[in-house]
Each structure stands twice: as structure tokens, then as C-alpha cells.
Amino acid sequence: xxxxxxxxxxxxxxxxxxxxxxxxxxxxxxxxxxxxxxxxxxxxxxxxxxxxxxxxxxxxxxxxxxxxxxxxxxxxxxxxxxxxxxxxxxxxxxxxxxxxxxxxxxxxxxxxxxxxxxxxxxxxxxxxxxxxxxxxxxxxxxxxxxxxxxxxxxxxxxxxxxxxxxxxxxxxxxxxxxxxxxxxxxxxxxxxxxxxxxxxxxxxxxxxxxxxxxxxxxxxxxxxxxxxxxxxxxxxxxxxxxxxxxxxxxxxxxxxxxxxxxxxxxxxxxxxxxxxxxxxxxxxxxxxxxxxxxxxxxxxxxxxxxxxxxxxxxxxxxxxxxxxxxxxxxxxxxxxxxxxxxxxxxxxxxxxxxxxxxxxxxxxxxxxxxxxxxxxxxx
Numbered sequence: 001x002x003x004x005x006x007x008x009x010x011x012x013x014x015x016x017x018x019x020x021x022x023x024x025x026x027x028x029x030x031x032x033x034x035x036x037x038x039x040x041x042x043x044x045x046x047x048x049x050x051x052x053x054x055x056x057x058x059x060x061x062x063x064x065x066x067x068x069x070x071x072x073x074x075x076x077x078x079x080x081x082x083x084x085x086x087x088x089x090x091x092x093x094x095x096x097x098x099x100x101x102x103x104x105x106x107x108x109x110x111x112x113x114x115x116x117x118x119x120x121x122x123x124x125x126x127x128x129x130x131x132x133x134x135x136x137x138x139x140x141x142x143x144x145x146x147x148x149x150x151x152x153x154x155x156x157x158x159x160x161x162x163x164x165x166x167x168x169x170x171x172x173x174x175x176x177x178x179x180x181x182x183x184x185x186x187x188x189x190x191x192x193x194x195x196x197x198x199x200x201x202x203x204x205x206x207x208x209x210x211x212x213x214x215x216x217x218x219x220x221x222x223x224x225x226x227x228x229x230x231x232x233x234x235x236x237x238x239x240x241x242x243x244x245x246x247x248x249x250x251x252x253x254x255x256x257x258x259x260x261x262x263x264x265x266x267x268x269x270x271x272x273x274x275x276x277x278x279x280x281x282x283x284x285x286x287x288x289x290x291x292x293x294x295x296x297x298x299x300x301x302x303x304x305x306x307x308x309x310x311x312x313x314x315x316x317x318x319x320x321x322x323x324x325x326x327x328x329x330x331x332x333x334x335x336x337x338x339x340x341x342x343x344x345x346x347x348x349x350x351x352x353x354x355x356x357x358x359x360x361x362x363x364x365x366x367x368x369x370x371x372x373x374x375x376x377x378x379x
Contacts, residue, residue: 008038008367011092011110013083013102015045016055019234019260020206021174021285022122023055026098028177031062032360041065041090045079045101048072054262076105087113093371094118097145100138107141114378116370120149120172121159123282139164146370149363151283152304170366173307174283175359176350180266182293188270192231192258199228199333202271202295204264204286205278207236212277212300214238214245218322219277221249223330230255231271233264265289273298273332273339279319281305288354291346296339298328308354313346 012030016023026042034040041064044056048070056066069082083106087095095110096118097103103119110117119142139162142148148164149172150156156171182188189196201220205211213232220230232242232255239257246252261267265286268274274290276299283304290297297314299305306316315328332339 006037008033008094008364008371009090009092010038010040010367011086011090011095012040012042012098013045013095013106014042014055014098015101016053016099017206019054019264021283022098024285025120025122025174027055027058027062028175028179028356029096029360029363030059030064031179032177032356033364034062034064036360036364038364039065039090041067041086041092043067043069043083043086046070048075079105080109083109084113087115091115094367096120096367098122100134103145104134104137104141107145111144111146114374116146116374117144118147118149118366118370119145120151121155121282122151123155146374147366149366152307154303155282172359172362172366173304173354174285174288175356176288176292176354177356178292180263182266182269185269188267191267192256192261192270194231194256194270199225199272200270201228201230201329202233202268202274202290203230203277204233204261204268204274204289205276205284206234207232207238207242209238210279210281211236212279212319213242215277215279215320215322215325216275217242217246217251217255218249219275219325219329220246220251220254222322222326225330225333226254228254228329228333231258232256233258233261233267235260265293268293268295271295272336273329275325275329276300276305277319277325278302278305283308288350291343291350294343294347296332296336296343297346298325298332300325309346309349313342313349315342 014026030040030042042059059066071079087110094116097107098120107117142164148168149170151174159169203216207213246255268290274295274297278300281303300319301316302319317324317328
């Protein structure tokens with residue numbers, strides 16, 4: 001616990017999606033800083049008419065002060081004014097932005113009030129031209145941040161190519177906070193309304209092209225065992241197209257579409273194998289959740305995934321390769337003992353390399369360095 005002289009006031013700013021890894025990271029960071037004795041506030045930007053958000057509810061349970069900012073679409077001047085008002089009222093030592101909207105719209109506001117800004121790049125929006133434009137805007141905005149945290153080596157390289165100063169980039173991989181105990185296999189299957197018997201693949205995430213749920217659907221059609229079933233947890237813009245693809249592949253009866261499932265990480269023990277079939281990825285929290293649940297993992301060797309698991313801890317396959325994915329899933333189901341050994345090794349690595357304490361300490365050290373630098377500059 002920090003004493004009063006060591007205590008930092010921190011303001012996080014985020015515009016959360018309905019669910020996702022970014023939201024889990026913000027929750028873990030803010031709650032961990034609150035437990036360390038700091039004064040932590042999180043500005044949660046919502047669409048007008050949305051009364052609350054699961055992230056805000058979780059933060060309140062952790063004792064974190066939540067500042068809800070419900071705003072109409074494209075009310076960017078009002079949003080900037082609201083962030084400015086929070087900066088004047090709270091006088092935080094640092095403002096920490098999460099996601100492209102706070103980076104682009106709000107990142108410049110604290111600096112005009114003499115407050116340094118940290119931005120964590122959790123990933124890329126990917127997808128169509130509009131999202132690629134948002135990525136471009138975010139990268140330009142990040143050049144002005146005092147520090148830019150990259151959660152994978154691939155993001156570091158992307159930032160450098162975009163013109164962000166190397167001196168401002170900090171590689172800080174996500175940590176696993178493990179605050180939600182996974183259910184047993186039986187309880188998890190019951191919660192998902194699944195039969196207690198039978199081999200089942202699990203997949204979880206936003207249904208977008210980048211996440212590659214179509215690849216696991218195509219892989220399902222290539223499995224030798226027609227009794228294997230697939231559960232898809234999540235929703236997104238590709239939902240209808242994926243159902244049509246499953247029908248075209250002749251596997252629609254073998255796929256269960258669960259939609260958005262609250263606290264999905266606790267339910268992953270329901271599965272015999274967890275598949276992460278992303279076309280590109282950075283530091284997926286769902287991978288940590290699957291490892292913590294003790295589920296054997298098959299994942300694409302893209303982005304930050306090989307930073308978390310190697311061939312010793314999971315089976316890694318190329319992206320966009322349903323045949324390779326199907327072969328890896330079959331290998332897990334055919335040899336559960338070997339799959340269990342990999343899962344145990346992944347769990348040991350998760351505990352050794354991705355623990356919460358050192359992660360929180362590195363963020364705190366970064367905040368203090370920036371606050372001290374700005375204080376000297378003003379003296």
C-alpha cells in the first residue's frame with residue numbers, strides 16, 4: 001500500500017466495446033492500482049442513451065471511481081471538454097488512454113493542462129477501409145503521446161514504421177490477473193447448455209475478419225470425426241456471414257452460436273480444445289484465459305501469440321490454413337495426454353512470465369518518470 005506522499009492520482013480514458021481484451025486489461029490495471037493505494041479514476045465514454053457498461057460495474061466493485069461520459073455520436077468537442085473538466089478537477093499525475101477513439105479525440109487535452117499522457121496500443125481495429133482509416137488517425141495521434149505502450153513486439157515495429165519516436169515506445173506485454181476462478185468442466189457445460197459428453201472445440205472473440213472464426217468453421221468440416229462440435233462465443237459484424245459459411249460447409253448442425261457470454265473466460269473448461277484462429281493478433285487476453293482454464297490450445301502463429309506460447313505449450317499453425325488447423329485439432333483430440341502436458345507447461349509459463357505484480361510496478365514506474373519529467377519542465 002502506498003502512503004499518502006507516494007500516492008498517485010491516475011485518470012484512465014476508454015470508450016469500451018461490449019466485451020473484449022482491452023476492457024479486461026483496463027479493469028486489471030485500474031483495480032490493481034487501486035489496491036496499491038493510488039487514487040484511480042476511469043472515464044468511460046458511452047453512446048448517449050446507454051445507462052451503464054459491464055466494465056464500469058466491474059470497476060466499481062473493485063473500488064475504482066468511474067466517470068461515465070454518455071455522449072451523442074460524433075460529439076467530439078463535448079467529449080474533449082468533458083476530459084478537460086476532469087483534468088481540472090482531478091489534477092491527475094498522468095492520463096492513460098486506451099483505444100483509438102481516446103487516443104485520437106482526447107489524447108491532446110491533458111497536455112494542454114500540464115499533464116503527461118500514456119497511451120497503450122492494445123491492437124488494431126483492422127477490417128474495412130473505415131477501420132484502416134481509424135488506425136491511421138490513431139498512429140498519427142500517438143506521435144504526440146509522452147509514452148506509447150506496445151503490448152507486443154509486432155506493435156513496436158508498427159509504431160516505429162508510423163513515425164512514433166523509439167524513445168517514447170515501451171514494450172510491456174499484458175499480464176494475467178486471474179481474478180475469476182474457472183468453473184469445472186461439468187459446471188461450464190451446464191452453464192452453456194451443452195451436453196456433458198462429446199468432443200467440443202471452443203472459440204471466443206469478436207466475429208470479425210481479423211479474428212478468423214471462418215477458418216475454424218472450415219477446419220471443422222475437414223475433421224475426420226463428424227461427432228466433434230464447435231461452440232462460438234461472441235458476436236460481431238461477421239455473424240450472419242459465418243452462419244452462411246457453416247451452412248455452405250455442411251456443418252451448421254455441429255456449430256453452437258452462443259452470442260455474447262458474460263465472463264466467458266470462466267466457461268472455457270467446457271471445451272476439449274480452445275482454438276485461436278486469428279489472421280492477426282497482438283496480446284489476446286482470451287489466450288491467457290484459456291491457459292488459466294487448463295484447456296489445450298491450438299493457435300495461429302501471428303502477432304504476439306508466439307510471445308505467450310511456443311510449440312512446447314500449444315500447437316501453432318499458420319493463419320488462413322483450415323487444413324493445418326484441422327490437423328492440429330485432431331492431434332489434440334487423438335492424444336489428450338500430450339495435450340494435457342502442453343496445457344500444464346502453458347500454465348507454468350503464464351504464472352512465471354505474465355504475473356500481475358511486475359506488470360503493475362512497471363506501469364507505476366512509467367507514470368512516476370513522466371510525472372517527474374513534467375514537474376521539472378514546469379519548475
